[in-house]
Each structure stands twice: as structure tokens, then as C-alpha cells.
Amino acid sequence: MKAPAFEYHDPTTLAEAIALLCRLENARPLAGGQSLMPMLNMRFVQPDHVVDLNRIAELSGIRVLPDGALEIGAMTRQRDIERDARVAQACPLMVEALAQVGHRQTRNRGTIGGSLCHMDPAAELPLVCAAVDAVVRIAGPGGEREIPFAEFPLGYMTPAVGPDELLVGLHVPAAPKGQGHAFLEFARRHGDFAIVAVAVLLDPGPDGRVARASVALGGVGPAPLRLAEAEALLRGTAVEDDAIARALATTASLDPMEDALVPGWYRRHLAGVLLGRALGIARERMA
Ligand SMILES: Cc1cc2nc3c(=O)[nH]c(=O)nc-3n(C[C@H](O)[C@H](O)[C@H](O)COP(=O)(O)OP(=O)(O)OC[C@H]3O[C@@H](n4cnc5c(N)ncnc54)[C@H](O)[C@@H]3O)c2cc1C
Incomplete structure (x- = not known):
């Protein structure tokens, strides 16, 4: 089946994307599309609007903090995380898990934020976040909030992200020496x-x-x-x-x-x- 008809939006800033999500009824963010596109094609979801996050540069990237912890943007591709030596140093568990996330081709497009928000019960990245006590950052019309990953899953495939909010990134503590x-x-x-x-x-x-x-x-x-x-x-x-x-x-x-x-x-x-x-x-x- 083909995806149902929807209106496509292409914001270039986070503020613009949030404004669209606040204004539009029944809108869905699009990250790597590796789960959303099949769900659209199978008509499991039928949004009237799709808000593409791919041109929002501020949502991508990996930063190492002075204490060695990582800040990873929600739109960072899974493959970029898998190949990043700084991630291998700070969170080898994530690199080991990523090798088992789908295929190289899906990891080239799939993002860490998309995986956390799709929240398949067997997905590897939410499991890593639970194990390392990651903290997620969520932005909405009222600004940004941070929550421990333990509070992020609300139920089956339901993250704690409101319809007018976006996951913007996560904080991953550095693995202690000898872990x-x-x-x-x-x-x-x-x-x-x-x-x-x-x-x-x-x-x-x-x-x-x-x-x-x-x-x-x-x-x-x-x-x-x-x-x-x-x-x-x-x-x-x-x-x-x-x-x-x-x-x-x-x-x-x-x-x-x-x-x-x-x-x-x-x-x-x-x-x-x-x-x-x-x-x-x-x-x-x-x-
Ligand atoms: C053949 C195949 C095999 C796969 N195997 C695995 C596997 O073994 N393990 C695994 O974990 N995954 C697997 N996947 C899924 C893949 O990892 C996806 O990349 C991931 O589930 C979703 O990431 P995405 O960036 O593609 O998000 P999308 O598909 O674009 O979005 C997924 C959902 O999250 C929402 N969303 C995305 N980004 C945000 C955001 N920043 N804020 C709020 N909501 C957001 C979307 O609206 C959508 O509901 C597989 C996919 C394919 C096609």
C-alpha cells in the first residue's frame, strides 16, 4: 500500500518545528523514516501533516562534556554514533548494541531520537538508555525539560513526548574506569x-x-x-x-x-x- 495523503512541512529550525506541531492538527515528526514510512505505508498511522526534522542542523551531533559524558542530538544517525570513537570510549555498550540495530543501510538513515520515540519493546537503543541511566531532553512550546530515561516510556510504544513536543537529545554519562x-x-x-x-x-x-x-x-x-x-x-x-x-x-x-x-x-x-x-x-x- 502507499502512504495516505498528507501535507509535508520542511522546517529548518527547532522553533519553527515546534510552532508547526503546535499549530497543526494530527501532525507527525519524520526523522530517519525507517519506522514511520513502513507505518504510513501499512496505514498504521494516518497523519494529516508530516513535519520533516532532517533539515534542522541543531538537532544533530555528538558533544563530549568536560566530565566525559556525551550529549547526543536526537537527529544523529545511528551509523554516525556507531562509528564515533568518542562514543566507543564513553559508552561502549551503545556501540556494541548498534551493531545489532537493523542493517547498515537502515542505520545510515535511522536516528537515535527516532528509535527512542518509536520505542519498539525490543529496540536496542532504548535498552541501552535504560541501562546507562540516560537523561532525555524534550522541547515544547514552554521550553525544554529533562527527564531520566526511566520516566520516558509511558507504555507500549508510547514515549513521554506530547503531540506539540520533540525529543531534542540525550545525555549519556561516561562509563567509569574499569566498567x-x-x-x-x-x-x-x-x-x-x-x-x-x-x-x-x-x-x-x-x-x-x-x-x-x-x-x-x-x-x-x-x-x-x-x-x-x-x-x-x-x-x-x-x-x-x-x-x-x-x-x-x-x-x-x-x-x-x-x-x-x-x-x-x-x-x-x-x-x-x-x-x-x-x-x-x-x-x-x-x-
Ligand atoms: C529492515 C529494518 C530492520 C530494522 N531493525 C531494527 C532493529 O533490529 N532494532 C531497532 O531498534 N530498530 C530496527 N529498525 C527500525 C530502525 O532502527 C529505525 O531507525 C527506528 O526505529 C526509528 O528511527 P528513525 O530515525 O527512522 O525514525 P522515524 O521512522 O522517522 O520515526 C519513528 C517514530 O518516532 C517519531 N519521532 C522521530 N523523531 C522524533 C523526535 N525527535 N521527537 C519526537 N518524535 C519523533 C516519529 O514521529 C515516528 O512516530 C529496523 C528498520 C528496518 C526498516
Whole structure:
């Protein structure tokens, strides 16, 4: 099917884009189009207006702050982030995850902001943001606001961005020295959305034991899920095999979503298998 008819708008500044979103009824922002165009073609969404963000230069780019943290503009292409040495330094988890986001061709167009706002339950970038405690910046008619990523998902494919607002960027804290990381997923074919994905971060304290653990699962619930109990069980350990086993035991109580192809018990099984492997890899990388 072809996309339904809509009026196309081509702003060149953020202020202009927000003004359009405030004025127009039933408008949708267009970023890389890798999810929006299929949704238009399948008539899952039928906007009267499409507001193209691609000519708004101020929404793109990566900046490193004095403390090593990253500021990433919403319209920054996934492929540019994947290939940026500064991102590899500050957030290697994001680079590892990006290699599994669709295909090189989709990453050339797809943006980080588009992925966060589309918020597929199994998407890799929202999972990374949940694991690293990113902070997102949202602009609207009243100015800009910042919220922790944990407050960004409101429900299934629903980000906390109003119809007259735009995601403008995100703040990604720098990985502390010696952090171990791992991102693993299982998909039926390379480039498909994951059935289950897992992101793990282990921060060593001065004694070499885990001072902070971050364990996040994708594809299990409508939005990325942090496993607080597993994180607490890993804290203070040297990630010995029995500590891993205790953390894995917490996945037994997961109640994953199901669909026609994938039953909940299979997602729970995958969560345990992938988490065990990811903890082993992150342990090896923790220095
Ligand atoms: C073959 C194929 C395989 C794929 N595989 C994967 C995969 O494995 N993992 C994965 O995560 N993704 C996958 N994708 C999706 C891809 O990553 C998209 O890039 C991403 O989901 C959306 O990013 P986009 O920039 O293309 O956004 P768009 O498609 O342009 O927009 C997506 C949604 O976000 C909204 N939006 C976009 N930017 C903003 C903003 N700044 N503020 C407010 N709302 C905004 C749009 O209105 C729209 O509703 C795949 C896509 C294809 C075509």
C-alpha cells in the first residue's frame, strides 16, 4: 500500500518545528523514516501533516562534556554514533548494541531520537538508555525539560513526548574506569528485532568488587526492564559463578509478554540464558 495523503512541512529550525506541531492538527515528526514510512505505508498511522526534522542542523551531533559524558542530538544517525570513537570510549555498550540495530543501510538513515520515540519493546537503543541511566531532553512550546530515561516510556510504544513536543537529545554519562559491559540479543535472523535482548554494566569499586550493577532486559515487557533484584545481588560480589547463578534465579519470576509467535516461557528462558552469558562477558571485561 502507499502512504495516505498528507501535507509535508520542511522546517529548518527547532522553533519553527515546534510552532508547526503546535499549530497543526494530527501532525507527525519524520526523522530517519525507517519506522514511520513502513507505518504510513501499512496505514498504521494516518497523519494529516508530516513535519520533516532532517533539515534542522541543531538537532544533530555528538558533544563530549568536560566530565566525559556525551550529549547526543536526537537527529544523529545511528551509523554516525556507531562509528564515533568518542562514543566507543564513553559508552561502549551503545556501540556494541548498534551493531545489532537493523542493517547498515537502515542505520545510515535511522536516528537515535527516532528509535527512542518509536520505542519498539525490543529496540536496542532504548535498552541501552535504560541501562546507562540516560537523561532525555524534550522541547515544547514552554521550553525544554529533562527527564531520566526511566520516566520516558509511558507504555507500549508510547514515549513521554506530547503531540506539540520533540525529543531534542540525550545525555549519556561516561562509563567509569574499569566498567565491564555486554550487550547480547537473540533474533531469528541478523537485523531482525530481537526476541529478547540484555544489557549489562558492572562498575568495579576500589576493592575490585562490583560497586554498581546495571541489568536491563528488552523484549520482555512493553518497555526496557531493569532487574533491580539481580543488580542488588551482584553488588559487593566479584561476580563469582554462584553470584551469577543467584542473579539468574531472579529471571524465574519474570512474566514476559507473549504474541502469536513467541510464548512468554520462551522469552523467560532466553532472558536467563542471555543474562548468564552477558554477565560472564562483562565480568571478563571488568578491570
Ligand atoms: C529492515 C529494518 C530492520 C530494522 N531493525 C531494527 C532493529 O533490529 N532494532 C531497532 O531498534 N530498530 C530496527 N529498525 C527500525 C530502525 O532502527 C529505525 O531507525 C527506528 O526505529 C526509528 O528511527 P528513525 O530515525 O527512522 O525514525 P522515524 O521512522 O522517522 O520515526 C519513528 C517514530 O518516532 C517519531 N519521532 C522521530 N523523531 C522524533 C523526535 N525527535 N521527537 C519526537 N518524535 C519523533 C516519529 O514521529 C515516528 O512516530 C529496523 C528498520 C528496518 C526498516
